[in-house]
Each structure stands twice: as structure tokens, then as C-alpha cells.
Amino acid sequence: MTACAIEPEAAPDDEAPRAGCTITADGAYAARLALDGDSFFPERWTLDGPEPYAVPLPGNQPEEPGTEVQPMGDGRVLIRRRSEGRHVFSLLYPTGPGTGEVPIGAVECPEESTALRLLPPAPGGERAYALAVGLRASTLWLVAGGAFGPERVAEIPGRCSGGAWLDRAGRMLALDREAGGRTKAVVVDLERRGEVSPLLQIADGSDDRLLLADPDSGLLLIRSDAPSPGEERLGWGVLGSTLPVRFPECLRVPDCAVTPFAIQPGRVLMPESCAVALRVDGPTGGWLGLWRPDRRQVHHLPAPEGWLTGAGLWTRDGVLRLPYATAEVPCGVAPVTVPWGEAEPQDPLRAGTAVPAAEERSAPAESAEPVVARPVPLREAPLGRLVTK
Numbered sequence: 001m002t003a004c005a006i007e008p009e010a011a012p013d014d015e016a017p018r019a020g021c022t023i024t025a026d027g028a029y030a031a032r033l034a035l036d037g038d039s040f041f042p043e044r045w046t047l048d049g050p051e052p053y054a055v056p057l058p059g060n061q062p063e064e065p066g067t068e069v070q071p072m073g074d075g076r077v078l079i080r081r082r083s084e085g086r087h088v089f090s091l092l093y094p095t096g097p098g099t100g101e102v103p104i105g106a107v108e109c110p111e112e113s114t115a116l117r118l119l120p121p122a123p124g125g126e127r128a129y130a131l132a133v134g135l136r137a138s139t140l141w142l143v144a145g146g147a148f149g150p151e152r153v154a155e156i157p158g159r160c161s162g163g164a165w166l167d168r169a170g171r172m173l174a175l176d177r178e179a180g181g182r183t184k185a186v187v188v189d190l191e192r193r194g195e196v197s198p199l200l201q202i203a204d205g206s207d208d209r210l211l212l213a214d215p216d217s218g219l220l221l222i223r224s225d226a227p228s229p230g231e232e233r234l235g236w237g238v239l240g241s242t243l244p245v246r247f248p249e250c251l252r253v254p255d256c257a258v259t260p261f262a263i264q265p266g267r268v269l270m271p272e273s274c275a276v277a278l279r280v281d282g283p284t285g286g287w288l289g290l291w292r293p294d295r296r297q298v299h300h301l302p303a304p305e306g307w308l309t310g311a312g313l314w315t316r317d318g319v320l321r322l323p324y325a326t327a328e329v330p331c332g333v334a335p336v337t338v339p340w341g342e343a344e345p346q347d348p349l350r351a352g353t354a355v356p357a358a359e360e361r362s363a364p365a366e367s368a369e370p371v372v373a374r375p376v377p378l379r380e381a382p383l384g385r386l387v388t389k
Contacts, residue, residue, distance in 0.1 A: 063081070071125075166213050
């Protein structure tokens with residue numbers, strides 16, 4: 001299963017939490033801040049059993065709206081609380097009628113200009129990472145799973161956002177880094193003391209962000225203004241491929257924001273056939289979009305009532321599972337079977353605008369024929385070892 005990733009920009013600490021949840025990389029557990037009247041409390045969902053069920057994990061007092069929670073692979077829930085310039089981390093677990101809590105340390109962020117947030121759950125579920133973003137640099141922290149509490153992993157020049165894992169080992173982390181007035185995705189190698197290398201470089205003057213990645217197929221979902229300066233477009237590429245980034249017209253929904261949140265896993269040699277779940281937000285509300293790179297259209301469907309917006313996971317056989325909560329069903333998962341059909345699959349080579357890397361840009365972005373020499377945007381990334389291992 002491939003779980004959802006957090007939104008590219010995290011909410012400020014004093015902002016109320018979104019009506020969503022975070023799911024482990026294997027899809028076994030989820031966690032969220034639930035609401036009881038006017039009070040927030042952590043809640044863990046178990047998703048890998050015959051029926052989903054929720055376990056409330058309230059503390060001695062209600063949680064602040066800016067509190068973050070994240071499920072771990074063993075069923076415990078990591079919680080981040082803000083306290084006088086410190087971010088305090090604990091692991092929560094059920095103890096019969098109560099909640100057990102294991103303090104694991106804190107990260108000092110005395111400067112008001114520094115924001116800290118949890119990154120998407122790491123593969124394996126044994127570790128958790130957080131990103132502290134200052135005015136000129138960002139610091140990556142291992143906040144759970146280390147030997148002695150929170151550990152500083154790397155300091156990255158520039159302001160970073162986003163966060164996506166590129167492999168199943170939890171070694172390669174992609175971040176979007178703002179530096180020199182432009183935002184480009186970079187790779188942080190956790191086995192090389194946080195070594196940073198470029199990942200996306202579609203054009204010299206473009207902003208290129210990585211929204212979502214599937215480690216099995218290498219499918220990448222990208223947002224960039226390279227094909228249309230002044231307008232950010234949603235596109236796709238393949239890690240280690242020789243094909244250009246494509247920006248399908250069907251992913252342009254007028255007056256709407258389209259955000260991918262889950263990719264179908266397990267399709268190792270067929271990235272074009274991976275199903276992608278999209279959250280579509282428009283003036284009249286939000287709904288669900290379902291798309292594959294080898295198809296010419298997006299299937300637009302209503303989201304289930306009470307959907308924990310932006311959360312979901314795919315099974316390997318192509319069923320999308322969306323967690324939801326209503327007054328009648330406080331913990332539910334709605335399965336969505338995608339009506340793809342098999343007629344006339346789309347040629348991925350012509351699935352929208354192809355934009356090659358900056359140094360190969362000899363043809364207009366709207367050219368019908370892709371540039372094949374070096375069309376992937378992963379220009380100088382050290383990802384050959386990801387492909388071969």
C-alpha cells in the first residue's frame with residue numbers, strides 16, 4: 001500500500017488542524033487529532049484488520065490545535081507539542097482505559113521565525129523525522145527511533161518544504177528547497193550524513209516541486225511552472241527513466257487546486273499504469289479525482305461523507321481506501337474501485353507537454369516530439385544506486 005503524504009506546506013502552529021489523518025507507509029495504522037466538543041485529543045486507527053477501529057489516546061488535558069500526531073509501525077503514536085520555544089515529543093499507547101506516554105525528548109527552536117513540523121512517515125515505521133525551517137537554513141531531525149532522543153541529521157542551506165520518500169529503505173528523502181529565489185527539489189541521503197544533491201531541474205528559471213513518489217515504480221508527481229511561466233502545472237516523471245516530464249492537459253482543472261495524495265504501489269515495471277488519487281478543491285467544495293498516466297482523462301467522483309480530507313491509500317490490486325468518520329460511523333474506510341476500462345490506453349510519450357532538462361531545451365515546450373537524450377528532470381541526482389540496489 002502507498003499512504004498519503006502530508007501537504008507541501010505545513011500549517012502554522014497556531015492554526016487549527018486539518019480534517020485529515022496521517023497513515024503509515026505500509027497502511028497498517030493511521031493517527032489524527034479528533035474533536036470532542038471543543039477539545040482535541042489524539043486517536044489511533046488500525047486499518048490492517050478485518051474491520052477498521054479507532055482507539056482514543058487522550059492525555060491529562062486537551063491538546064492544542066497546532067499539535068501534530070503520527071502513527072508508528074508498532075501501533076504507538078508520536079505526538080509533537082509546542083511549549084515555550086521547545087517542541088516536545090512523546091510516544092502514546094493505549095493502557096486499558098487510559099493512555100500511556102513515553103517522553104522521548106525535545107527540540108529547541110527559540111527563534112520565532114523557525115517553524116518545525118513532522119515529515120511523512122518513514123518506510124518501516126521505526127523512525128520519524130521532523131524539519132525545522134529557519135530564515136536561511138533548514139535542519140532535519142530524527143525525533144523518534146534514535147538511540148538518545150532527538151538527533152540532528154543534517155543542516156540544509158535554504159528554506160525547505162514538502163517531503164517524500166524515494167526508496168523502501170528510508171534512506172533517500174526528497175525535499176523542496178527555496179534558495180536564490182527559486183524552489184527546486186533536492187535529495188537528502190541519510191546514509192551519507194545528510195548529503196544533499198539536486199533532484200528536479202526542469203529549467204533554470206522554473207520552480208520544480210516533488211509532490212509524491214512511489215518507490216516501487218519510480219513514478220513521481222511534480223508541480224512546476226516550466227511549461228507555462230506564471231502558472232504551476234501538475235506533471236509526472238519516472239525516476240531513472242529516459243522519458244521527459246509530462247504535463248497532461250487533463251490535470252488542468254479550471255479554478256481548482258489539484259493535489260495528488262496516493263499512488264498505487266507494486267507496479268515495478270509499469271509506472272504508466274499506476275493509479276493516482278487526487279484531491280480536487282474548487283469554489284463549490286472538494287471531490288476526488290482518479291487518474292493514470294496512460295489514460296487521457298481524470299475520473300471525477302464525490303468523496304465519501306466524512307472523508308478525512310487528503311488521506312487515503314491504494315492496495316496493490318488497485319482498490320483505493322479512503323478513511324472517513326461520521327456520527328454514525330466514527331471509524332470507517334470506504335473502498336473505491338476505479339472504472340478504468342481497457343479500451344485505447346493513452347500513449348505516455350504524448351500525454352501532454354514534455355519539458356526536458358534546462359541544458360537540453362532546444363525545442364519549444366509544446367513540441368509534439370519529446371527530447372530523448374536526457375529528458376528526465378533528475379539531472380544530477382545520485383539515484384543510480386537507488387535503481388540498481
